[in-house]
Amino acid sequence: MSVRPTRRGLLAGGAALLAAPNLASAQGAARTLRFGHVHPPEGEVTRGIARAAEVLRERTGGRLRMDNFPSSQLGAEREMLTQVQQGTLDLCITGPGVLGSWVRAISILEAPFLASDFAQVLRMMNHPAIQGAFRQLADQRGMRPLEPWYYGTRHMTTRDRPIRVPEDMRGLKMRVPQAPLFVDMMRILGAAPTPMSLGEVYLSLQTGVIDGQENPLPTIEANKFTEVQRFINLTGHILVPLLPVLSTATFNALAEADREHVRVALREGAAVSDRLVSEGEQNLRTTMAARGTQFVESDRAAFRRALAPLYERYEEAWGRGVFAQLQAM
Template sequence: MSKQTGLRRRALILSGAVALPMIGNARAQAGRALRFGHVQPPDGEVNRGILRAAEWLRERSGGRLRIDNFPASQLGGEREMLTQVGSGTLDFCITGPGVLGGWVRSISILEAPFLARDFPHVLRMFAHPSIQGSFRQLADSRGIRGLEPWYYGTRHMTTRDRPLREPGDLRGLKMRVPEAPLYVDMMRTLGAAPTPMSLGEVYLSLQTGVIDGQENPLPTINANKFMEVQRYINLTGHVLVPLVPVMSQQSWTSLPEADRELVRLSLRDGAAVSDRLVAESEDRLRGEFTQRGVTFIESNRPAFQAALAPMYQRFEEVWGRGVFAQLQAL
């Protein structure tokens, strides 16, 4: 199955996914601006999807509801914005399960290295009872409501001076990771020195040598111009990433049920745009990067996966015994 064919199946699979409970509120809304903060660049695929969601919501609500978009870390890093969403001072942000794992640790499994085969597999995982329970906990205890996932791409590692053919090649390198415990542990297990930081700080840190490398999907690497200051793209393919739009539970419950459905459908429409653009970019960018003089390294993926065995054992209690194997088998 091609990547884009798989993504087109998302609506079918999502019919049973992330069916978190909805709480009714019949109060009519005379007009509402919903603030959406995120770290993605303005010209990136995800931001274009958010803009499409905003357009859809404005049109379908007759202008009663709108999304005010704040890209490129204008409102802070991912952890800061999640805190704002939980407190009700921000309506939306979008982030990965690894970062959400800082709030409900078991959610981090959705970004576990070498777990997912493709994005339809990720969508099936979101429908698993253990994952549904984790998202209910996120809403009930943290005030953060998870919505349907978006496709963010497959993560690869980039480096300035050293190709990464085997796990041992990472030893001692300062590697940027998202502000998420799972990624910190992953890099430490592989022998690197993990350096958590917001996406907006990465380019300058690469340029000045504060860090030696980073890891992200090809469209994110391209949108943030990281290959201006990196030499190698190492095809580790270690995580197939879902992004999760999250909404303040306070904001969600303040909307009438009909408006909640409009919000949900607007984000699904935005996801369709973003997912398609990400898949097209991944198909196109390898050739474009090669033409720019970037060196691609075929990393030994089975060796990287084997090197992470101690991390899987440490996280077994966090994720739930046997859950990794259950999700992998879906």
């Protein structure tokens, strides 16, 4: 069963971001939207974007198309987001922690141990603090967040050392996304954070530049990390939404009807990606174990306690009381 609940009544503010009025005509000119991202060609997100491209082409009779550029073909994640901001790239998809580099309040959506399931994440999107942060990103930073995709629950992988409690992380060189929240999380846990693009991770693990990384099981599988990692430590520390971001320049150039076509196409793509991620999380543990990967039951309660200083550090940036309000949704 898909992790994506019914959307009726959800994300009303996010839809308003995409449907804001302008002077564009009801139907715009032919256009090809370029969608750059870091995910591998065979990955769930790439397949979701491919579905979105199909839907967009079908809905517009081929007048609007979407070109899919996986595997960091157009640059590292932050480079592509800068291109979106400048209007030279139409779309990218990323985690809230990375977007927090531009508007810190958005990073709360990728805070450790915030959400219990993806339905809760979807409810969070309508919180006034989140909607305000999204408007700030759109109006001041040139990037419009759209409805989130499910990316899975993140676990830590390591080559030589199992991680059962936070103390086991001391001194480990751990890859993290290029996002301040992840860097701070690893430092608080005693590891040495090493930010890098997803496309660089396999070789860095293989050569010992880093000792481990953290990602959901489908991403670990798609990037073949178990070829160079022995342990998957089931920390389950973050339930991840991915946010497609549309360039404000592109948004302004699209007719109102075409904005709706893009939104619907991305929703259809999300349904495909979400389903594949959900199925992968259910099935991959057996597949990986059969190949020799060792699964470690980490003490999640101990990790939650160890990260208390992180929540205190980000309280002002997120807004006082917002973390507790989101947890309670």
